[in-house]
Amino acid sequence: MSAGTVFGVGLGPGDPDLMSVRADRLLRNARHVAFFRKAGRTGQARKIVNGMIPDGAVEFAMEYPVTTEIPVTDPRYNQALSAFYIDCTAHLKTLTARGEDVVVLCEGDPFFYGSFMHLYERLRGDTRVEIVPAITGMSGAWTATGDPITWGDDVLTVLMGTLPLDVLTARMTGTDALVVMKIGRNFDKVKQALQTTGLYDRAWLVEYAQMPQQTVTRLSEAGDRVTPYFSIILVHGRGRRP
Structure with a gap:
């Protein structure tokens, strides 16, 4: 050694x-x-x-x-x-x-x-x-939205925006909560997968989570701008709770 x-x-x-x-x-x-x-x-x-x-x-x-x-x-x-x-x-x-x-x-x-x-x-x-070890970027992002990412028995899926459209769509199907990282030039592809799976209207876009230039926007209101590398898309779970 x-x-x-x-x-x-x-x-x-x-x-x-x-x-x-x-x-x-x-x-x-x-x-x-x-x-x-x-x-x-x-x-x-x-x-x-x-x-x-x-x-x-x-x-x-x-x-x-x-x-x-x-x-x-x-x-x-x-x-x-x-x-x-x-x-x-x-x-x-x-x-x-x-x-x-x-x-x-x-x-x-x-x-x-x-x-x-x-x-x-x-x-x-x-x-x-x-x-x-440290707090992950996705944890910082869902905290920025002000809502828990998972409840009860929710299944959380983490995907890379670099995946092919068919893989993104298949992986999104059936999940309860979702994190999509590495958005950048994959923005339109990720949005298409979310629309196909019915998750688009529940999605949030967080840019530069926990940094001075942080922004939190509903994806449906984000427009068609190309997002920076430091962007994460989230869909919150709606699982079991008391």
């Missing part, structure tokens, strides 16, 4: 006040801080912790070689990302081999649809890795 430790630190949905005490403590004492971002951007994770990283800490920005430029079904997509994660892992291993600890910033929870998981799979086994 390496002498140093990589900490996958969940930052929660976007508000620094919703970070855990442990996440805050690790970050404020960090000597090395790594985070993902798109080339040319600050990175959402880095924005969340602005002002919290100690002076003198070394920052390592892991810049994605590709995001939405080519389809995820294109073999080049996985090839580019695989090489990227290998390079990032090598850098982290170099630091931990010298006895350094590294805090890797993770939006939401590190083990819930996050990029850190791809590093974790390459690190585990010969590198010390500790996970600091």
Whole structure:
């Protein structure tokens, strides 16, 4: 095992006040801080912790070689990302081999649809890795609506907007409560699936949950605008209650 430790630190949905005490403590004492971002951007994770990283800490920005430029079904997509994660892992291993600890910033929870998981799979086994769990983005989103997402025996389904239309429709059919993530350019497709399954009029659109620019809108009133990546569509359950 390496002498140093990589900490996958969940930052929660976007508000620094919703970070855990442990996440805050690790970050404020960090000597090395790594985070993902798109080339040319600050990175959402880095924005969340602005002002919290100690002076003198070394920052390592892991810049994605590709995001939405080519389809995820294109073999080049996985090839580019695989090489990227290998390079990032090598850098982290170099630091931990010298006895350094590294805090890797993770939006939401590190083990819930996050990029850190791809590093974790390459690190585990010969590198010390500790996970600091956090509030998920979807929890922050349904809290923003002011209504519980599930009641009693409700079944909650979580879907990615990147799925094909027929898969989205099939998965939505029969569920009690619903979360759809990764909306972005899949907005029209997700709306079509919701209309087909009769869930459209119950759906809410939450953009930038728990961030300063948060908006909460009934999907039927949202218009046809293209939503940002940080958008979640919700359908609340109506299950058993006393």
